[in-house]
Amino acid sequence: MNNIIKFLHNRRSVTAKNMISNHVNEEDLNNILSCGTRVPDHGALNPWELFVIKDEARFRIGNEILVKEFKLSNPDTSDDDLDYERNRFCRASVVIAVLFKPVSHPKIPQSEMFLSAGAVCSNLLLAAQSLGYAAQWLTEWYAYNPSIIRELGGNPDTDKIAGFIYIGDKAKDPNERRRPNKEKVIKYIVS
Numbered sequence: 001m002n003n004i005i006k007f008l009h010n011r012r013s014v015t016a017k018n019m020i021s022n023h024v025n026e027e028d029l030n031n032i033l034s035c036g037t038r039v040p041d042h043g044a045l046n047p048w049e050l051f052v053i054k055d056e057a058r059f060r061i062g063n064e065i066l067v068k069e070f071k072l073s074n075p076d077t078s079d080d081d082l083d084y085e086r087n088r089f090c091r092a093s094v095v096i097a098v099l100f101k102p103v104s105h106p107k108i109p110q111s112e113m114f115l116s117a118g119a120v121c122s123n124l125l126l127a128a129q130s131l132g133y134a135a136q137w138l139t140e141w142y143a144y145n146p147s148i149i150r151e152l153g154g155n156p157d158t159d160k161i162a163g164f165i166y167i168g169d170k171a172k173d174p175n176e177r178r179r180p181n182k183e184k185v186i187k188y189i190v191s
Protein backbone atom coordinates (compact mmCIF):
# COMPACT_ATOMS: atom_id res chain seq x y z
CA MET A 1 0.00 0.00 0.00
CA ASN A 2 1.51 3.38 -0.90
CA ASN A 3 1.73 6.21 1.60
CA ILE A 4 -1.11 8.27 0.14
CA ILE A 5 -3.52 5.34 0.24
CA LYS A 6 -2.40 4.50 3.77
CA PHE A 7 -2.99 8.12 4.80
CA LEU A 8 -6.45 8.22 3.18
CA HIS A 9 -7.42 4.98 4.95
CA ASN A 10 -6.43 6.29 8.35
CA ARG A 11 -6.90 10.07 8.42
CA ARG A 12 -9.47 11.56 10.76
CA SER A 13 -10.71 15.00 11.52
CA VAL A 14 -10.02 16.43 14.96
CA THR A 15 -12.96 18.48 16.18
CA ALA A 16 -12.37 22.18 16.79
CA LYS A 17 -13.10 21.63 20.49
CA ASN A 18 -10.15 19.23 20.64
CA MET A 19 -7.80 21.65 18.92
CA ILE A 20 -5.03 23.69 20.40
CA SER A 21 -4.61 27.06 18.81
CA ASN A 22 -0.94 27.42 18.16
CA HIS A 23 1.01 28.27 15.06
CA VAL A 24 0.82 27.00 11.50
CA ASN A 25 4.19 27.16 9.84
CA GLU A 26 4.13 29.55 6.83
CA GLU A 27 5.54 26.98 4.43
CA ASP A 28 2.94 24.44 5.56
CA LEU A 29 0.17 27.02 5.15
CA ASN A 30 1.34 27.85 1.64
CA ASN A 31 1.42 24.16 0.76
CA ILE A 32 -2.07 23.66 2.19
CA LEU A 33 -3.37 26.62 0.16
CA SER A 34 -1.69 25.46 -3.05
CA CYS A 35 -3.16 21.97 -2.67
CA GLY A 36 -6.53 23.53 -1.86
CA THR A 37 -6.66 25.43 -5.11
CA ARG A 38 -5.49 22.54 -7.27
CA VAL A 39 -8.82 20.83 -7.66
CA PRO A 40 -11.14 19.51 -10.33
CA ASP A 41 -12.92 22.59 -11.71
CA HIS A 42 -14.98 22.23 -14.90
CA GLY A 43 -13.93 24.95 -17.34
CA ALA A 44 -11.24 26.24 -14.93
CA LEU A 45 -13.71 28.87 -13.77
CA ASN A 46 -12.32 29.14 -10.21
CA PRO A 47 -15.80 29.72 -8.78
CA TRP A 48 -14.45 30.10 -5.26
CA GLU A 49 -12.25 32.32 -3.14
CA LEU A 50 -10.22 31.41 -0.07
CA PHE A 51 -9.82 33.65 2.97
CA VAL A 52 -7.16 32.87 5.52
CA ILE A 53 -8.41 34.07 8.90
CA LYS A 54 -5.49 34.24 11.28
CA ASP A 55 -3.93 36.13 14.17
CA GLU A 56 -6.10 38.99 15.45
CA ALA A 57 -8.70 38.57 12.70
CA ARG A 58 -9.94 35.38 14.38
CA PHE A 59 -10.98 37.37 17.43
CA ARG A 60 -12.09 40.49 15.52
CA ILE A 61 -14.53 38.63 13.28
CA GLY A 62 -15.88 36.70 16.25
CA ASN A 63 -16.28 39.87 18.26
CA GLU A 64 -17.70 42.06 15.50
CA ILE A 65 -19.83 39.62 13.55
CA LEU A 66 -20.55 36.37 15.36
CA VAL A 67 -21.42 38.03 18.67
CA LYS A 68 -23.70 40.57 17.00
CA GLU A 69 -25.49 38.05 14.79
CA PHE A 70 -25.81 35.49 17.57
CA LYS A 71 -27.37 38.11 19.84
CA LEU A 72 -29.88 39.05 17.14
CA SER A 73 -31.11 35.46 16.88
CA ASN A 74 -30.76 34.72 20.61
CA PRO A 75 -31.72 37.89 22.48
CA ASP A 76 -31.71 36.14 25.89
CA THR A 77 -28.30 34.62 25.46
CA SER A 78 -25.80 34.44 28.33
CA ASP A 79 -22.42 36.17 28.60
CA ASP A 80 -20.77 32.76 28.46
CA ASP A 81 -22.44 31.99 25.14
CA LEU A 82 -21.34 35.34 23.76
CA ASP A 83 -17.79 34.67 24.88
CA TYR A 84 -17.92 31.38 23.06
CA GLU A 85 -18.97 33.16 19.86
CA ARG A 86 -16.29 35.82 20.34
CA ASN A 87 -13.62 33.14 20.52
CA ARG A 88 -15.07 30.66 18.07
CA PHE A 89 -12.40 31.17 15.39
CA CYS A 90 -9.70 31.24 18.08
CA ARG A 91 -10.26 27.50 18.63
CA ALA A 92 -7.92 27.07 15.65
CA SER A 93 -4.54 28.51 14.74
CA VAL A 94 -5.90 29.39 11.31
CA VAL A 95 -9.34 29.16 9.73
CA ILE A 96 -9.65 29.08 5.96
CA ALA A 97 -13.05 30.21 4.72
CA VAL A 98 -14.01 28.90 1.30
CA LEU A 99 -16.51 31.16 -0.43
CA PHE A 100 -18.41 29.73 -3.38
CA LYS A 101 -18.80 32.42 -6.04
CA PRO A 102 -20.72 31.10 -9.02
CA VAL A 103 -19.94 32.53 -12.43
CA SER A 104 -22.26 32.65 -15.42
CA HIS A 105 -21.55 30.00 -17.95
CA PRO A 106 -23.66 28.85 -20.89
CA LYS A 107 -23.02 25.13 -20.30
CA ILE A 108 -21.56 24.48 -16.87
CA PRO A 109 -24.24 24.36 -14.16
CA GLN A 110 -23.79 26.04 -10.79
CA SER A 111 -24.12 22.68 -9.06
CA GLU A 112 -20.79 21.65 -10.61
CA MET A 113 -19.19 24.88 -9.47
CA PHE A 114 -20.39 24.22 -5.92
CA LEU A 115 -18.93 20.71 -6.07
CA SER A 116 -15.61 22.25 -7.06
CA ALA A 117 -15.81 24.52 -3.98
CA GLY A 118 -16.36 21.34 -1.94
CA ALA A 119 -13.27 19.84 -3.54
CA VAL A 120 -11.31 22.92 -2.40
CA CYS A 121 -12.47 22.29 1.18
CA SER A 122 -11.64 18.62 0.92
CA ASN A 123 -8.14 19.24 -0.43
CA LEU A 124 -7.40 21.85 2.23
CA LEU A 125 -8.51 19.39 4.91
CA LEU A 126 -6.47 16.50 3.52
CA ALA A 127 -3.38 18.62 2.98
CA ALA A 128 -3.51 19.97 6.56
CA GLN A 129 -4.09 16.50 8.01
CA SER A 130 -1.29 15.01 5.91
CA LEU A 131 1.09 17.53 7.49
CA GLY A 132 0.08 16.33 10.97
CA TYR A 133 -2.25 19.19 11.88
CA ALA A 134 -5.61 18.80 13.53
CA ALA A 135 -8.18 19.93 10.96
CA GLN A 136 -11.94 20.00 10.61
CA TRP A 137 -14.40 21.16 7.96
CA LEU A 138 -17.16 23.12 9.65
CA THR A 139 -20.11 25.19 8.58
CA GLU A 140 -21.92 25.75 11.91
CA TRP A 141 -24.61 28.43 12.10
CA TYR A 142 -22.58 31.39 10.85
CA ALA A 143 -21.89 29.85 7.41
CA TYR A 144 -25.55 30.54 6.70
CA ASN A 145 -25.51 34.10 8.00
CA PRO A 146 -25.34 36.83 5.32
CA SER A 147 -23.05 39.04 7.44
CA ILE A 148 -20.16 36.65 7.22
CA ILE A 149 -20.48 36.52 3.43
CA ARG A 150 -20.47 40.33 3.33
CA GLU A 151 -17.41 40.42 5.60
CA LEU A 152 -15.62 38.31 2.98
CA GLY A 153 -16.66 40.70 0.23
CA GLY A 154 -19.25 38.29 -1.16
CA ASN A 155 -22.84 38.78 -2.20
CA PRO A 156 -25.25 36.86 0.06
CA ASP A 157 -27.78 36.66 -2.79
CA THR A 158 -25.46 34.59 -4.97
CA ASP A 159 -22.47 33.40 -2.95
CA LYS A 160 -22.33 30.70 -0.27
CA ILE A 161 -19.87 29.51 2.30
CA ALA A 162 -18.71 26.04 1.26
CA GLY A 163 -16.88 25.58 4.52
CA PHE A 164 -14.55 26.82 7.18
CA ILE A 165 -11.45 24.67 7.46
CA TYR A 166 -10.18 24.86 11.01
CA ILE A 167 -6.49 24.04 11.40
CA GLY A 168 -4.64 23.70 14.67
CA ASP A 169 -2.73 21.23 16.78
CA LYS A 170 -4.21 18.10 18.30
CA ALA A 171 -5.11 18.20 21.98
CA LYS A 172 -5.50 14.43 21.69
CA ASP A 173 -5.82 11.85 18.98
CA PRO A 174 -9.41 11.39 17.87
CA ASN A 175 -11.35 8.15 18.23
CA GLU A 176 -12.53 6.50 15.06
CA ARG A 177 -16.08 7.42 14.05
CA ARG A 178 -18.79 5.32 12.45
CA ARG A 179 -17.91 4.72 8.79
CA PRO A 180 -20.22 3.64 6.00
CA ASN A 181 -20.90 0.02 5.35
CA LYS A 182 -19.29 -0.37 1.94
CA GLU A 183 -21.76 -3.05 0.83
CA LYS A 184 -24.57 -0.60 1.40
CA VAL A 185 -23.15 2.37 -0.48
CA ILE A 186 -21.10 0.80 -3.27
CA LYS A 187 -22.72 -1.11 -6.09
CA TYR A 188 -20.86 -2.65 -8.99
CA ILE A 189 -22.45 -2.46 -12.43
CA VAL A 190 -20.91 -5.10 -14.59
CA SER A 191 -23.38 -5.86 -17.36
Ligand SMILES: Cc1cc2nc3c(=O)[nH]c(=O)nc-3n(C[C@H](O)[C@H](O)[C@H](O)COP(=O)(O)O)c2cc1C
Pocket residue numbers: 011012013014136137138139140141162163177
Ligand atom coordinates in the same frame (compact mmCIF):
# COMPACT_ATOMS: atom_id res chain seq x y z
C1 LIG B 1 -20.00 20.62 4.34
C2 LIG B 1 -19.71 20.07 5.70
C3 LIG B 1 -20.06 20.80 6.81
C4 LIG B 1 -19.83 20.31 8.08
N1 LIG B 1 -20.19 21.06 9.15
C5 LIG B 1 -20.07 20.55 10.39
C6 LIG B 1 -20.51 21.30 11.50
O1 LIG B 1 -20.98 22.43 11.38
N2 LIG B 1 -20.38 20.73 12.73
C7 LIG B 1 -19.85 19.47 12.90
O2 LIG B 1 -19.76 18.98 14.01
N3 LIG B 1 -19.41 18.76 11.85
C8 LIG B 1 -19.50 19.26 10.61
N4 LIG B 1 -19.06 18.53 9.54
C9 LIG B 1 -18.50 17.18 9.77
C10 LIG B 1 -17.05 17.12 10.19
O3 LIG B 1 -16.24 18.16 9.79
C11 LIG B 1 -16.39 15.85 9.70
O4 LIG B 1 -16.88 15.51 8.45
C12 LIG B 1 -16.62 14.71 10.62
O5 LIG B 1 -16.19 15.09 11.91
C13 LIG B 1 -15.83 13.44 10.19
O6 LIG B 1 -14.70 13.76 9.54
P1 LIG B 1 -13.53 12.77 9.09
O7 LIG B 1 -14.10 11.78 8.15
O8 LIG B 1 -12.59 13.71 8.40
O9 LIG B 1 -12.94 12.16 10.31
C14 LIG B 1 -19.24 19.03 8.25
C15 LIG B 1 -18.87 18.30 7.12
C16 LIG B 1 -19.09 18.81 5.87
C17 LIG B 1 -18.69 17.99 4.67
